[in-house]
Amino acid sequence: MGKSRAEIQKAYRERKKQKEGETYLAKERKRRMTYYKPSSELSRRDRIKRNMKSNDNLRKWRQKKKQEENRQEAENNQLNESTETSGYESASSSRLQVRMNFPNRKRNASRVRISRALSKAHRNIKDLKSKNDYLTKKNKTLQKRVERMKKKTKTDSPRSSANKLIKEAGLSKRQGNKVRKQLILGNAVLAEVKETYQEIKEKRNGRVATLGSIVSGKIIKKYRGNNWLSSQTGITRKSLTSGTTKWKVSTCHARKRARKMYAREVQEFLERDDNSRCQPGKADSKISENEENKLES
Incomplete structure (x- = not known):
């Protein structure tokens, strides 16, 4: 039975990977990015579908990686078992095999990636906060300027x-x-x-x-x-x-008894001999020259 188109394409990609290596992979990544659409532009349904697909691919990749590690460990164990001999044979053997297990640095790749992404997010938040503070200050400045301009504007005349x-x-x-x-x-x-x-x-x-x-x-x-x-x-x-009324009557209180008392006191003061001008005493009289001549004659 012949291969399907998908199988033919898969075999072709495998040959290209073996032949060109990293160059082909970089070219494929660049080609795929042209068709990539950001999550913010997708609908909720499409975004959930893409996330589920990404999670499945990541799970498959981890399983494949784990299988490769297990296979490599099994091969190393078989190699060690085949090289184990008695002390005399190992001493006489001219070939010595040493196994060195180096730690796989790619195990912490996800943690490093998460840490870097978190640091980048914190930097972005810090930048956005500083921009927000600057814009808030600028907004308050403009509001004060508008208030001052409103105060300066004159009111319209009745005709206008x-x-x-x-x-x-x-x-x-x-x-x-x-x-x-x-x-x-x-x-x-x-x-x-x-x-x-x-x-x-x-x-x-x-x-x-x-x-x-x-x-x-x-x-x-x-x-x-x-x-x-x-x-x-x-x-x-x-x-x-x-206000209760629009006009008020100023009433004048008579106080007749007090007025009569004050009038009587003023009259008595003026009728005294030392203050009166109507009937002066002898000391206040003045004799003219004609009257003196009459008295002498």
Whole structure:
């Protein structure tokens, strides 16, 4: 019976290995690598299938290696048994055979490979950690820069805010002209309230509640605009809702009894001889020249 195509190819590869040796194996490895696909690109099913196949090949290779070692040991034992003779014959023999069992370094090849792979993984982790720290620091720097830029940007004017709102709403020119004045007026009032609040806050004179009671009231509460008004002006919601009335009457207490007492004391003080200007004493009188001439005559 003739050979199959697989058997013919296998025999051909064996002949090439014996003829070219390591050159052929290197060429085959290079050829196989062109068809190799990384595990990350495979599906889970294909990856499991490849791993199972690799494990089977590795198990077969180890069994084959173990069989070769056992066969070599058996041959060495047979050789030693055949060379064993009596002391006289060994002394007269001119040929001496010595057996030296060198340790097989390939037994620890898997451990060395694992150790090297582990060291490489640790180095990669260390490099990735350093890169991560660098990128985290750079990200924080950029965030701070963005915050500073936001603080530097000026707020829009009432007119530009109104135009921007009209543009975002997609209104036509005619529709925009109808609502532009109302929007500008509302934005101007909000800007004025916000500026006044900032001035009061800087001076710290405690008039925030008064301002909140003026700009907020029953109508704002009815249409649920306290939160929006607080976000636009900066006034806290507590200050907007704490005011009870928009005006206060300053009452003046009479205290009539105290006023009469003080008036009487002032009058008595002024009517004293040493303080009065209406009826001065003799020491305070002054005689003119005409009166002196009359007295002398």
